[in-house]
Amino acid sequence: MKNIFENTKSIWVKYSDYEIKKADNGVDYITPTKDATPTMYKPFDVSEQLVVGAINIGKMLIAKEDEKKIDKAIMKFVRDFGLLGIMTAIPTTPSFMDYEAVYLTKNPFIEDESMNTFGYLGYFFPFEKPELSKKGKESRWDVGGDVGSMALALTLSNEPMAFALCLQKLYAEPLDWIKMQFKDWAFTFITSTLFYEDKATLTDEQKQLYQRSILVYDGIAPTYHIALKEDKPVLVWDFYSLSNVIRLMFSTSLTDEKNPLRLCKHCQKVYIASRPNAVFCSTQCKNRYNVYKTRKKNKD
Numbered sequence: 330m331k332n333i334f335e336n337t338k339s340i341w342v343k344y345s346d347y348e349i350k351k352a353d354n355g356v357d358y359i360t361p362t363k364d365a366t367p368t369m370y371k372p373f374d375v376s377e378q379l380v381v382g383a384i385n386i387g388k389m390l391i392a393k394e395d396e397k398k399i400d401k402a403i404m405k406f407v408r409d410f411g412l413l414g415i416m417t418a419i420p421t422t423p424s425f426m427d428y429e430a431v432y433l434t435k436n437p438f439i440e441d442e443s444m445n446t447f448g449y450l451g452y453f454f455p456f457e458k459p460e461l462s463k464k465g466k467e468s469r470w471d472v473g474g475d476v477g478s479m480a481l482a483l484t485l486s487n488e489p490m491a492f493a494l495c496l497q498k499l500y501a502e503p504l505d506w507i508k509m510q511f512k513d514w515a516f517t518f519i520t521s522t523l524f525y526e527d528k529a530t531l532t533d534e535q536k537q538l539y540q541r542s543i544l545v546y547d548g549i550a551p552t553y554h555i556a557l558k559e560d561k562p563v564l565v566w567d568f569y570s571l572s573n574v575i576r577l578m579f580s581t582s583l584t585d586e587k588n589p590l591r592l593c594k595h596c597q598k599v600y601i602a603s604r605p606n607a608v609f610c611s612t613q614c615k616n617r618y619n620v621y622k623t624r625k626k627n628k629d
C-alpha cells in the first residue's frame with residue numbers, strides 16, 4: 330500500500346534537560362529546566378524508537394516495577410523526544426486559542442467536556458504563565474523569556490498559537506498523566522498480542538471482551554490539507570502533538586503485517602520485527618535464549 334503518511338509537516342521540540350517539579354497544588358510536573366535549550370526535530374524520522382520506547386515504559390508501569398526505575402525511564406524518554414503535547418492532543422481543534430472555550434475529546438485526564446480557554450491552559454502552565462491576553466476571540470501573546478524562546482516562537486508564528494505554547498519552556502505536563510498515557514498504549518498492545526496468542530483457547534465471551542477493550546482506543550484522526558507541489562497535488566498531514574504522532578505510528582505498526590510490533594521471546598521487551606515470523610528482538614537475545622534452553626535441557 331502507498332504510504333499515505335509520506336508527507337507530514339510535523340516537527341517537535343525537545344529541550345536539553347528536564348526536571349520533575351512540584352506545583353503549589355501538590356502535583357508533580359515534568360518541565361524543561363531553567364537553562365535548558367530547545368532543539369527542533371522531526372518525530373516521523375524516529376517513529377520506531379518513539380513507539381517502542383513508549384510501550385516499554387507502559388509495560389514497566391503495568392508490571393508495577395520500581396517507581397524510581399520508571400521515573401528514570403520516563404525522564405530519559407522526555408530528554409530524547411520532549412514532552413507528549415497533551416495540551417494540543419485532547420481538544421477538538423489545535424486552534425482552540427481562537428475561541429473562548431475549549432472542547433475536549435474523550436480522554437483519560439479531564440472529565441469536563443468543555444471549559445474556559447484560560448482555565449484549560451492552567452493545567453499546563455502551573456509555574457509561570459505565558460503573557461497572554463484575550464479580547465473576545467482574539468488572543469495576544471507577548472513572547473518573553475530568553476533568546477531561544479523568542480526565536481522558537483518566531484519560527485512557529487504561522488502555526489496555531491496553542492502549538493507554539495506547547496513547545497515553550499514554561500510548558501509542563503503532570504507526571505501522572507504521562508504515566509497514564511504510556512500505560513494506556515501498553516495495555517492496548519498487550520490486549521492485541523494476547524488475543525492472537527490465546528485465540529485458540531478463548532471462549533466467545535472472552536474474545537468479545539478483548540475486542541471491546543480495544544475499542545476504547547479511539548484517538549482523534551490527524552487533520553490534513555492538500556498542497557500543490559511542483560508536479561502534482563499531495564496530501565499533507567498536520568500533527569500538533571507528539572502524543573498524536575505516537576498514537577498513529579503505534580496503530581500503524583500494530584496492524585503492519587510485514588514489520589509488526591512484537592514482544593521478544595527472551596527479554597520480553599517490545600520491538601519492531603524485521604520480518605513477520607521473528608520472535609527475538611536481537612541475535613543476542615536469540616543466542617541467550619538458546620543457551621538458556623540447552624542448559625535447562627542438560628539439567629533435566
Ligand SMILES: [Zn+2]
Binds near residue numbers: 593597609610611614
Ligand atoms: Zn530481546
